[in-house]
Amino acid sequence: MAGWQQELKEAVTSADELARLLPVDRCTVDRVAERYPLRIPRYYLQLIEAPGDPIWRQCVPSTAELEPCAELCHDPLSEAGFSPLPGLIHRHPDRALLLVSASCPMNCRFCFRKNRLASGELDFRFSDLEKAIGYLENQPAVREVILTGGEPLLLSDLLLGKLLKQLQRLPYLQLIRIHTRVPAVLPSRITEQLVSLLRRHQPTFLNTHFNHPRELTAAAALATGRLADAGIPLGNQTVLLKGVNDRGPVLEELFRGLLRLRIRPYYLHQPDLAAGSGHFRTPLDQGMQLMERLQGRLSGLAIPRHVVDLPGGGGKIPLQAERLLRSSSGLQIRAANDRLIDYPDLEH
Secondary structure, eight states: OOHHHHHHHTSBOSHHHHHHHSSOOHHHHHHHHHHSOOOBOHHHHTTOOSTTSHHHHHHSOOGGGGOOOTTOBSSTTOGGGGOSSTTEEEEETTEEEEEEESOOSSOOTTOTTHHHHHTTTTOOOHHHHHHHHHHHTTOTTOOEEEEEESOGGGSOHHHHHHHHHHHHTOTTOOEEEEEOOHHHHOGGGOOHHHHHHHHHSOSEEEEEOOOSGGGOOHHHHHHHHHHHHTTOOEEEEEEOOTTTTOSHHHHHHHHHHHHHTTOEEEEEEOOOOBTTOGGGOOOHHHHHHHHHHHHTTSOGGGOOEEEEEEGGGTEEEEOOGGGEEEETTEEEEEOTTSOEEEEOOOOO
């Protein structure tokens, strides 16, 4: 068994096991994990320095995940409504998402698909993906396909290679993008064999997901260095998370560190309105103020676009003051098509 597969097998998945390693209440963890399953690679677990620290908050179950909130929902981006076939999301004319895996090396506590993954709604068979590719053959406007999940790099090299080969036969496709959390939570998965496979299927862009500078370890640097050395363009998507990275110095250190690893900071996301993740939310104004402070301190290369993915499938837009309309009845955000969409912001 390959090293990364053994690491995956040894990940912490039970409250009993976690309680032996960390000062947690077993019954509390068990209760939360019954709704939102627990999985933490031991590699990531050893990055925790203290209870409640930024690494802990991203991976250890919290009772806050079970607190009801009317503003949060099962499918905050209404992805099911843009899914003509299992495993396929086609919301934008020129690009489509393939949900190629329903599992992850780590169950991030802030994940916007945590409800759909936990319910089994996104479980798939490879035959479903083949049908989705058949659908894309008849979509000449689709120029880009994004592999996501779950975690796309949990596919075996054999299955991933087969999928990439089928995608590259699509007559109109110009770009494949892979969204992955693996370099941050299971960097051993980035093997020389995987890198060689990705190098053979170009152009392929890879977006990593680092949220905190302590995730930029020597192992992560080795993994992403292999990809960069192979000529695979790297970007990073960070989620702005309360108690994790919602301070200017933390984001500055993260973005500078990413550039040192040859990873371009791409997006800073406001958290999506997913049930079970409300305790990570930050006000829109706070994110905008953080970005303003970074403008004078970082080069343009190190500054990502600050975006919000609007609820109900409204699409992703850059957060700018002129797009926000405040009134006594609440906040509305102007979408890319000029439609005004209600947004339940938090008080700063």
